[in-house]
Amino acid sequence: MNADKTFTILDKEQLIPGQTSKLVVSAPQIALKAKPGNFVILRIAEKGERIPLTIADTDPEAGTITMVYLVMGKSTAMLDELDKGDEILDLCGPLGKPTHISTEAGTVVCVGGGTGVAAMHHIAKGHHRAGNKVVAVIGARSKDLLLFERELGQFCDKVLIATNDGSAGVQGFVTGVLQDYLENESDIGEVVAVGPVPMMAAVAETTRPFEVKTTVSLNSIMLDGIGMCGACRVTVAGDTRFACVDGPEFDGHEVDFTELSNRLAAFKTMEQAAHDHYCKCKCDD
Amino acid sequence: MTEPIKKKKKPLAPRVPMPNQPPAERVKNFEEVALGYTYELAVNEARRCLQCKKPLCVKGCPVEVPIPQFIAHLAEGNVGLAYETIKTTNSLPAICGRVCPQENQCEGACILNKKDQPIAIGRLERFAADQYVHIDACDLLTGRRDCVPVDPSKRVACIGSGPSSLTVAGYLSSRGVKVTVFEALHEVGGVLVYGIPEFRLPKDRIVAKEISALGLQEVEFVTNSVGGKTFSIQDLFDRGYQAVFIGVGAGLPKFLNIPGENQNGVYTSNEYLTRVNLGRAYDFPNYDTPVIRAKNVTVYGGGNVAMDAARTALRLGAESVRVVYRRTVADMPARREEIEHAEEEGVIMETLAAPLAFSGDDRFNLTSVKLQRMELGEPDASGRRSPVPVEGATYELDTDLAIIAVGTRANPLLISNEPELKLNDWGYVQVDEKTGETSIPNVFAGGDIVTGAATVILAMGAGRRASKCIAKRLGCEREGD
Ligand SMILES: Cc1cc2nc3c(=O)[nH]c(=O)nc-3n(C[C@H](O)[C@H](O)[C@H](O)COP(=O)(O)OP(=O)(O)OC[C@H]3O[C@@H](n4cnc5c(N)ncnc54)[C@H](O)[C@@H]3O)c2cc1C
Ligand SMILES: Cc1cc2nc3c(=O)[nH]c(=O)nc-3n(C[C@H](O)[C@H](O)[C@H](O)COP(=O)(O)OP(=O)(O)OC[C@H]3O[C@@H](n4cnc5c(N)ncnc54)[C@H](O)[C@@H]3O)c2cc1C
Ligand code: SF4
Ligand code: FES
Numbered sequence: 229m230n231a232d233k234t235f236t237i238l239d240k241e242q243l244i245p246g247q248t249s250k251l252v253v254s255a256p257q258i259a260l261k262a263k264p265g266n267f268v269i270l271r272i273a274e275k276g277e278r279i280p281l282t283i284a285d286t287d288p289e290a291g292t293i294t295m296v297y298l299v300m301g302k303s304t305a306m307l308d309e310l311d312k313g314d315e316i317l318d319l320c321g322p323l324g325k326p327t328h329i330s331t332e333a334g335t336v337v338c339v340g341g342g343t344g345v346a347a348m349h350h351i352a353k354g355h356h357r358a359g360n361k362v363v364a365v366i367g368a369r370s371k372d373l374l375l376f377e378r379e380l381g382q383f384c385d386k387v388l389i390a391t392n393d394g395s396a397g398v399q400g401f402v403t404g405v406l407q408d409y410l411e412n413e414s415d416i417g418e419v420v421a422v423g424p425v426p427m428m429a430a431v432a433e434t435t436r437p438f439e440v441k442t443t444v445s446l447n448s449i450m451l452d453g454i455g456m457c458g459a460c461r462v463t464v465a466g467d468t469r470f471a472c473v474d475g476p477e478f479d480g481h482e483v484d485f486t487e488l489s490n491r492l493a494a495f496k497t498m499e500q501a502a503h504d505h506y507c508k509c510k511c512d513d
Numbered sequence: 514m515t516e517p518i519k520k521k522k523k524p525l526a527p528r529v530p531m532p533n534q535p536p537a538e539r540v541k542n543f544e545e546v547a548l549g550y551t552y553e554l555a556v557n558e559a560r561r562c563l564q565c566k567k568p569l570c571v572k573g574c575p576v577e578v579p580i581p582q583f584i585a586h587l588a589e590g591n592v593g594l595a596y597e598t599i600k601t602t603n604s605l606p607a608i609c610g611r612v613c614p615q616e617n618q619c620e621g622a623c624i625l626n627k628k629d630q631p632i633a634i635g636r637l638e639r640f641a642a643d644q645y646v647h648i649d650a651c652d653l654l655t656g657r658r659d660c661v662p663v664d665p666s667k668r669v670a671c672i673g674s675g676p677s678s679l680t681v682a683g684y685l686s687s688r689g690v691k692v693t694v695f696e697a698l699h700e701v702g703g704v705l706v707y708g709i710p711e712f713r714l715p716k717d718r719i720v721a722k723e724i725s726a727l728g729l730q731e732v733e734f735v736t737n738s739v740g741g742k743t744f745s746i747q748d749l750f751d752r753g754y755q756a757v758f759i760g761v762g763a764g765l766p767k768f769l770n771i772p773g774e775n776q777n778g779v780y781t782s783n784e785y786l787t788r789v790n791l792g793r794a795y796d797f798p799n800y801d802t803p804v805i806r807a808k809n810v811t812v813y814g815g816g817n818v819a820m821d822a823a824r825t826a827l828r829l830g831a832e833s834v835r836v837v838y839r840r841t842v843a844d845m846p847a848r849r850e851e852i853e854h855a856e857e858e859g860v861i862m863e864t865l866a867a868p869l870a871f872s873g874d875d876r877f878n879l880t881s882v883k884l885q886r887m888e889l890g891e892p893d894a895s896g897r898r899s900p901v902p903v904e905g906a907t908y909e910l911d912t913d914l915a916i917i918a919v920g921t922r923a924n925p926l927l928i929s930n931e932p933e934l935k936l937n938d939w940g941y942v943q944v945d946e947k948t949g950e951t952s953i954p955n956v957f958a959g960g961d962i963v964t965g966a967a968t969v970i971l972a973m974g975a976g977r978r979a980s981k982c983i984a985k986r987l988g989c990e991r992e993g994d
Contacts, residue, residue: 233735257743271699277792277801278699302801318699320737451792451802454697454739455924456764457784461775468768468775473926487775490877494777495803 232257235270235319238292240312244373248298248343249308250284256291258283258321264354265327265445265477267347268293269453271318272306279303280450280472282347282422283322296346296375323453324476327351327420327443334417335361337409338384339402339431341423342368345375347445348422356383360417363388363409367402367427371395403430410438418443421480425489432480442480446471448488449495463487528630529558536857540827543711543795546854547611552592555640559587562632565624570634573622575974576602580619580634587637595641603638604683604727605676605973607646607719608705610639613970614848646722661689663731667987670695670754672740672927675703676969677960678760679727680976681983686730688989693754695738697926700791703762705969707791708783710821712828713851716790741930746956756955756983759942760976763961764924769813769917773871778805778879782814782822782918789825807914810834811882813868814918815845820852822916823860835863835910839887839900865889865900869907871915882912921966928962941965949979957983 232255239252258268267282285294299308310316336355340348345366356362364380367390374396380387389397390405398405402423410416418441421431428444435442448460448471455473462471463484469475532548533539539546550558562584570580579598586595599606615621615635623631667690671678674696682692700706705720714720728734738744740761749757766781768774785804788794792802810826812819815838823834836855838845841864845852856862869883886906889898923940935952937943942951942958949957959975961967984990 232737257738261743273801275793275800277803318737320697320699320739320743322742323739451784451787452698454764455926456766457787458766458768458781459784463775470765473924487877491775491777493877494805 232319235316237310237312237314237316240310243296243375246299247373248296248375250294250296250346251307251310252292252294253316253319254291255293255319255321258319259286259288259291259293262286262293262322263326264329264350265324266322267324267453267476268295268319268321269323269450270307270316270320272303272310273317276306276317277303278318278451278453280323280447280453282350282445284346284350285353286350294346296343298343320453323472325474327354327477329354329358329360330417331358331360332417333358333360335363335385335413335415337363337365337406337416337419339365339406339419339421339423339427340367340376341402341421341427343375344421344423344427344445345380348420349376349379351420351422351445352380352384355420361385361415365390365402365405365409367391367405367423369393401430402427403434406431406434410435410440416440419480421445425485425492428480428483429485432483432485436481443477444480444483445476446478446483446488447476447492449492462491525625525629526557526561528561528633529554529636531633531636533854536854536859539712540824540858543828545715546712549643550636550640552590552640555587555592555637556590558633559584559637561625562588563624569622569624570619570632573617573619575618575970576977578603578606578619578638583641584632584634584637587641592641592644595637596645599638599641602977603973604680605723605969606638607642607723608676608714609970609973610635610637610642611714611719612709612968614968616849618970643719646719646726661687661730663691664689664989665691667691667989668693668754669756669758669983669987670749671758671760672746673697673703673759673761673960673962674701674734675760675762675960675972676705677972677976678703678758679724680973681758681760681957681959681980682727682732683730684977684980685984685989686727686732688984688991690984690987690989691731691733693733693735695740695744696734696736697739698791699736701734701736703760707787708818708821710786710790710825712824713821739926741927746931746934746953750955755987756957758949758976758979758983759927759951759956759958759962760960760972761924761927761962763921763941763964763966764926765922766917767920767922769868769919771868771870773873773879774917776871776873776877776879778807778873778913779871779915779917780805782812782818782916783921785822785916786818786825789829795829804829805914806830807912808832809911810914810916811863811868811910811912812836812916812918814838814920815840815847816918816920817847817851819916819918820847820855820860822918824855824858826914826916827858827860831914833861834859835861835912837863837866837868837882837884839865839867840889840898841865844897863910867900867902868915871912879913879915880911882910882915884908884910921961923962923965939965947978948982949975950982955986 338352451459460471465482583598620631788804793800794804886903887900890901957979960972
């Protein structure tokens with residue numbers, strides 16, 4: 229089988245300059261198999277680390293996948309240096325269990341925060357294609373930082389917006405908007421949340437009293453992404469689960485979010501060192 | 514009749530010791546610990562072999578290397594012939610010479626092991642292979658300048674690139690089959706690359722060389738490609754592969770299931786070794802993959818994996834490294850040589866102890882472990898004395914890095930996506946013992962995904978068995994196979 233051997237960047241768009249970009253990459257094999265909820269693991273340089281990114285969209289016919297990333301540390305900064313025509317060294321996927329999409333979910337409320345909106349977008353699209361009514365709730369600090377508003381508008385029944393400064397939609401957090409919606413609407417079959425850990429935890433707490441099924445997509449630290457190392461382990465309903473092969477989506481009401489945030493901080497100092505080292509090397513060039 | 518009596522009288526020379534890097538030096542680097550025999554040492558050791566008429570050593574070897582024959586060539590100083598002889602049944606001799614548990618296999622069976630020290634078969638294998646790793650494999654395998662021409666209509670796919678798949682690739686390509694090896698990670702070699710550390714098995718100098726010899730036989734390697742995800746088994750048949758070999762290893766790590774295990778500073782051996790070996794974390798921040806460098810390291814388990822993790826931690830600058838094991842050193846499943854090397858380097862064997870709980874600071878970082886003193890009880894049905902807790906005897910050790918090396922379970926990645934594949938009671942792939950064929954026709958499996966965590970040579974033996982059957986089906990087995 230001609231598995232993909234080169235992964236060329238066909239298009240790059242800066243969604244939020246210097247912070248968030250969108251890449252369209254040639255990866256026919258992955259595009260063919262990828263479903264909402266899947267992610268890839270990529271490596272940018274010979275000395276680079278393996279980092280996971282969600283598949284935000286696919287075009288199986290064109291043989292492409294789309295990824296949206298937030299520049300966090302060294303690896304994503306290096307990714308951001310690449311441009312149209314450049315190649316990604318390694319791209320492995322689609323990984324993770326696809327989103328469970330029932331055709332009779334009723335209304336699915338998809339909540340997205342920050343870069344998570346991109347991942348949420350693919351999930352929302354999957355629910356829409358299955359015939360479910362989809363309501364999107366997206367949030368950001370201000371209007372300029374909102375992602376995928378237009379894309380979501382194309383198939384969502386409603387796109388509700390919350391910004392911290394009130395420059396678009398309601399002023400406040402996505403959880404406020406969600407709370408309102410939960411109080412006023414009754415046909416909600418499922419809530420999906422993708423975003424920063426504190427946001428997902430807050431969404432799970434918001435829906436808990438309403439007893440609405442709540443799915444979260446966990447961004448735990450990963451290494452191999454194929455279930456061999458255990459780096460991505462999370463506690464769900466008291467059991468140890470691997471986000472890369474058992475997830476990344478889990479029942480938000482059962483996830484130990486405190487542990488997850490603590491585990492995400494494991495390499496803080498080292499990542500800072502890597503980033504400083506990288507900046508220094510770039511200056512030395 | 515006078516001959517053999519004479520031989521018996523001649524006292525046997527002692528086994529030629531292996532030159533090693535001195536312990537104080539080697540804990541400061543990742544260079545290979547065992548330096549290898551010189552030509553002289555090898556010939557001397559080879560001359561100790563009795564050349565038994567009924568060689569027991571061969572029976573002890575899972576791939577049946579013609580041991581007395583290759584040793585005879587070495588004793589005569591003909592290293593090339595020795596290498597060719599080994600290569601007739603073993604396509605990765607430089608690797609096997611380094612990591613096989615010879616004491617339980619060929620050397621364990623060697624007639625001399627009864628009364629004296631056995632022939633150092635592994636070291637001799639390693640010596641012969643090391644002299645030739647740089648040479649085109651086809652030359653030596655076929656006696657011809659060129660490889661057997663590959664017939665593109667005969668195609669076989671291997672999933673996973675560990676020793677079992679590499680053996681299949683070597684065997685079938687030398688019979689003209691076009692083999693493609695699909696690997697999920699970005700480097701090929703399986704545990705040989707991401708598990709076993711550099712100081713025991715050099716990646717560039719040895720593993721990559723033996724693998725590139727396969728490349729010369731037109732084996733195609735496709736990385737970043739996950740069976741069950743990037744492609745299914747059916748996809749492979751649809752693309753024209755006539756047989757599939759599954760060699761995906763047994764990845765999913767086991768845990769201790771004790772409190773505090775998910776704190777930062779508690780790694781599985783797979784995570785630790787993969788960060789260091791595959792990610793080259795020993796060279797952080799020059800390489801980007803980070804790993805915790807700790808002061809007081811504790812490792813849980815008693816096998817090769819535990820020794821590798823412990824010795825890696827020493828090399829990354831730990832002040833104290835303890836291997837915590839429920840039984841005694843004599844009961845440890847690791848190779849003797851690895852235990853001895855670890856002890857020489859300063860690893861402390863914290864035996865007759867079992868972990869009860871990990872504690873940490875308010876920032877979720879591991880700080881200590883609570884241990885339970887154990888003692889050996891009555892022998893159980895298997896004759897093994899099982900460890901039992903000594904009541905009230907618990908104690909605490911400082912530890913800022915804990916590495917869990919207590920085994921693995923079957924990795925669900927491929928098998929959970931292939932419902933047709935029958936599994937055995939332990940969750941591993943079920944195969945026909947003689948051929949390695951699975952419940953899906955023309956799909957074979959071998960190595961750790963069939964046996965559970967085992968050894969390189971057993972994985973290779975399984976690859977060889979499956980290859981023979983596949984070659985027969987494709988009509989390309991050679992005489993005598
Ligand atoms: C399943 C999954 C899907 C993801 N999808 C996206 C996405 O679509 N867009 C996006 O911007 N980000 C996504 N992430 C997070 C992304 O992987 C991290 O931002 C990235 O690894 C940071 O790397 P860095 O070197 O730039 O930063 P670093 O300096 O290495 O790390 C900064 C922070 O990122 C997190 N992080 C570091 N390494 C990893 C790792 N290997 N895996 C996960 N988190 C890590 C940690 O919280 C860390 O403190 C996803 C993570 C997971 C697990
Ligand atoms: C640290 C350590 C030390 C060891 N020391 C020794 C020793 O001294 N002597 C000894 O004899 N044995 C040793 N072993 C055991 C030995 O390495 C294994 O038994 C042997 O490697 C198993 O070979 P395998 O062919 O089954 O596959 P593996 O070597 O396990 O390789 C499997 C490969 O398949 C890939 N893979 C997994 N899933 C998929 C998928 N779905 N699609 C594509 N690829 C996939 C994996 O990434 C991996 O590269 C050690 C093991 C470890 C972990
Ligand atoms: S059993 Fe020992 S002595 Fe006899 S042939 Fe084999 S290696 Fe030589
Ligand atoms: S990332 Fe290694 S097991 Fe999930």
